[in-house]
Amino acid sequence: MPLPADYHLHTPLCRHAAGEPVEYAAQAIARGLTEIGFSDHSPMARDDFDDWRMHLDQLDDYVARVRRAQAEFPSLTIRLALEVDFLPGHEGWIRELAGRHPWDYFIGSVHYLSDGWDIDNPLKLSRWSDRDPLEVWTAYCDRLTLAAESGLFEIIGHADLAKKFAIYPPQDTAPLFRRFLEAARRSGSAIELNTAGLRKDCREIYPSRAILTLAHEIGVPITFGSDAHSPLEVGADLDQAVALARSVGYTESLRFNRRRRESMTL
Ligand SMILES: [Zn+2]
Numbered sequence: 001m002p003l004p005a006d007y008h009l010h011t012p013l014c015r016h017a018a019g020e021p022v023e024y025a026a027q028a029i030a031r032g033l034t035e036i037g038f039s040d041h042s043p044m045a046r047d048d049f050d051d052w053r054m055h056l057d058q059l060d061d062y063v064a065r066v067r068r069a070q071a072e073f074p075s076l077t078i079r080l081a082l083e084v085d086f087l088p089g090h091e092g093w094i095r096e097l098a099g100r101h102p103w104d105y106f107i108g109s110v111h112y113l114s115d116g117w118d119i120d121n122p123l124k125l126s127r128w129s130d131r132d133p134l135e136v137w138t139a140y141c142d143r144l145t146l147a148a149e150s151g152l153f154e155i156i157g158h159a160d161l162a163k164k165f166a167i168y169p170p171q172d173t174a175p176l177f178r179r180f181l182e183a184a185r186r187s188g189s190a191i192e193l194n195t196a197g198l199r200k201d202c203r204e205i206y207p208s209r210a211i212l213t214l215a216h217e218i219g220v221p222i223t224f225g226s227d228a229h230s231p232l233e234v235g236a237d238l239d240q241a242v243a244l245a246r247s248v249g250y251t252e253s254l255r256f257n258r259r260r261r262e263s264m265t266l
Pocket residue numbers: 010014016041229
């Protein structure tokens with residue numbers, strides 16, 4: 001069986017990734033992938049919001065670099081996308097971004113619990129110690145639910161990113177995600193199986209087997225992504241992610257073209 005599309009790839013424009021899109025594309029072909037999508041961290045309305053994304057005036061350059069990879073590797077399907085941060089109040093900005101280029105999909109990700117705290121940022125790890133993990137996880141799920149309800153995203157990224165540093169509440173966390181998954185089902189958003197978690201302290205795919213089992217029961221579709229920040233990570237552990245998806249009952253994944261979805265057999 002061929003691997004599914006790797007829909008979560010970054011570029012050096014976000015300031016914490018290496019390698020040009022053409023290098024990611026070459027690696028994808030070497031790994032036997034037939035479809036990939038670039039989804040770099042989207043610009044914010046204000047360039048000084050943080051320091052780990054492209055600036056707004058680099059957006060056209062980003063699109064040009066992806067187009068170059070498409071032109072150089074016509075045998076590989078290469079999608080043009082963004083990983084967009086969801087923060088309440090940013091909806092208008094996200095709609096404006098959507099109108100700037102003919103995107104194939106948007107991954108909506110929650111990294112920020114407040115304007116000043118990106119919970120996956122290792123430089124802000126100490127913030128976790130001031131908070132009750134259950135309160136953080138609950139607030140995280142609330143934002144994720146708002147992201148799914150917004151209808152702005154084809155895919156919701158790394159749904160249980162809160163586990164990145166392996167800081168868990170004592171309670172079972174999967175039930176916290178039910179409301180989010182029901183919202184995703186209603187709005188038609190997919191969730192991604194993101195293999196970057198395997199490379200972090202939590203040592204498991206985002207989301208967990210328990211959440212993915214619930215997602216399947218509720219009827220939420222899926223996509224796959226390595227979250228590669230270097231060409232060597234393209235397609236990383238997608239075989240494991242496919243095995244996980246199949247083991248909870250998934251038989252299909254989605255692909256996107258100009259924000260229209262299509263099902264693929266897994
Ligand atoms: Zn990143």
